[in-house]
Amino acid sequence: MDDKMDYSEFQQYILENVQDRAADDCLIYMGSVTRNNGVVCDTLMMRQEEREATPVLYMGDYYDSYCAGASLGEIIDHICRVFGNFQARGALVTSRWLEDYENVKDHIVMRLVNYGKNEALLQDCPYIRKMDLALTFRVCVSYEAGGRGSCLVTDSFMKAWGVDKSQLYERAVINMNRIWTPVLEPLENFVYSLTEGTCVREEGETPFPGWRGQGLHVNRGIDGSILMSRYSPQPELYILSTDEKIEGAAVLFYTDLIRRFAREKECDVILLPSSIHEFLVLEDSGLRSSSSLRCVVRQVNKDQVEDEEVLSDHVYRYIREEDKIVIDA
Numbered sequence: 482m483d484d485k486m487d488y489s490e491f492q493q494y495i496l497e498n499v500q501d502r503a504a505d506d507c508l509i510y511m512g513s514v515t516r517n518n519g520v521v522c523d524t525l526m527m528r529q530e531e532r533e534a535t536p537v538l539y540m541g542d543y544y545d546s547y548c549a550g551a552s553l554g555e556i557i558d559h560i561c562r563v564f565g566n567f568q569a570r571g572a573l574v575t576s577r578w579l580e581d582y583e584n585v586k587d588h589i590v591m592r593l594v595n596y597g598k599n600e601a602l603l604q605d606c607p608y609i610r611k612m613d614l615a616l617t618f619r620v621c622v623s624y625e626a627g628g629r630g631s632c633l634v635t636d637s638f639m640k641a642w643g644v645d646k647s648q649l650y651e652r653a654v655i656n657m658n659r660i661w662t663p664v665l666e667p668l669e670n671f672v673y674s675l676t677e678g679t680c681v682r683e684e685g686e687t688p689f690p691g692w693r694g695q696g697l698h699v700n701r702g703i704d705g706s707i708l709m710s711r712y713s714p715q716p717e718l719y720i721l722s723t724d725e726k727i728e729g730a731a732v733l734f735y736t737d738l739i740r741r742f743a744r745e746k747e748c749d750v751i752l753l754p755s756s757i758h759e760f761l762v763l764e765d766s767g768l769r770s771s772s773s774l775r776c777v778v779r780q781v782n783k784d785q786v787e788d789e790e791v792l793s794d795h796v797y798r799y800i801r802e803e804d805k806i807v808i809d810a
Contacts, residue, residue: 590653595793666720794810
């Protein structure tokens with residue numbers, strides 16, 4: 482007999498028990514945020530006197546962990562640990578801190594998103610249009626045991642900093658290359674690194690079954706085996722991403738990895754948007770139609786990729802002789 486709580490009961494239980502363990506000056510409360518692609522998520526947040534910033538924890542992820550076998554005690558312990566670390570280290574992240582460019586300049590990164598799915602959000606923030614995609618800017622801050630937190634750079638932030646979009650881009654490229662190493666590697670290397678575990682965690686801490694966490698992205702994106710099984714001979718697939726498999730799709734537009742790959746292989750390159758974190762890459766052998774590849778991308782986006790991590794249903798091509806990227810289908 483399944484005696485697990487439903488989602489509403491789970492939310493109320495977590496809220497009450499985390500509040501019981503919180504400091505007297507802390508208010509734990511439920512809310513919601515709109516994330517990438519307009520996805521609305523339930524959140525658990527903490528408000529403390531004289532602190533403007535709050536960590537945002539996503540209740541859907543924790544409920545998935547609970548359904549997959551994590552105990553309520555483990556989940557509550559983890560939430561309290563994240564909140565506790567934020568209390569110890571997060572005080573600097575305030576509106577005043579964010580308005581000072583000297584504070585944030587080394588924390589500005591990029592995220593590649595779908596333009597159409599985020600058009601309303603993009604009205605109030607700087608971005609660089611790339612076909613049906615957009616490079617957005619974020620301020621990324623690290624916390625112990627909680628991965629990374631980030632906030633979208635808005636037009637008001639850019640105005641307060643006294644910088645323009647080109648300066649944001651230049652700074653973000655520097656930071657992206659410092660924080661994460663861009664990689665273009667065979668698919669099997671990527672899969673191996675995920676199964677080995679890429680999530681940095683405290684000594685002795687076990688990640689919750691099914692919990693994505695912050696900075697851990699597994700079981701999402703295009704399944705290369707599905708793609709390869711449709712063709713004979715099977716194509717060799719590569720992954721374009723970052724070494725931590727975070728914000729990796731943006732690598733396409735701030736490195737020359739694809740240009741160098743095409744030069745080495747002496748052919749055009751097909752680019753399949755796996756998620757906001759990576760592209761699948763294959764040589765254009767002329768044996769596979771872009772329209773059939775697009776059907777695969779659309780189906781996998783529908784069945785396997787979380788809504789907020791979908792990048793595009795299109796297939797892209799790097800044309801070697803023209804040194805440019807275009808929508809191919």
